[in-house]
Amino acid sequence: MARQIDVTIDDVGASNTIGVDINLTPVNVAVAVMLSDGATLKYTVEHTYNDLWSQHDPDKIVWFPFIENQTGNSDGYYAYPISGVRVRVTEHTSGSATLRVLQAGI
Secondary structure (H helix, E strand, C coil): CCCEEEEEECCCEECCCEECCCCCCCCCEEEEEEECCCCEEEEEEEEECCCCCCCCCHHHCCCEEEEEEECCCEEEEECCCCCEEEEEEEEEEECCEEEEEEECCC
């Protein structure tokens, strides 16, 4: 993945998945969700350990909640390897949520 990737969602559902390079040492992945001005929505940041870099069935990916049921801007970080991250909007009245992922490593 590039060092910084953004993905935006403006309705109920899941964003596109942002893949993480698990071969970097350390993996260190920071995530932030920024809501658009006046947004009224609820979201959860989710991650997976499924191998996204090989052929896979997207319907069989197992997702785990990380930052749950938020209604404002939030951030967090992964200090352990994950293979992908996304944001899922669970309630939506207006606005959008942008997930920004930054990955460090050598």
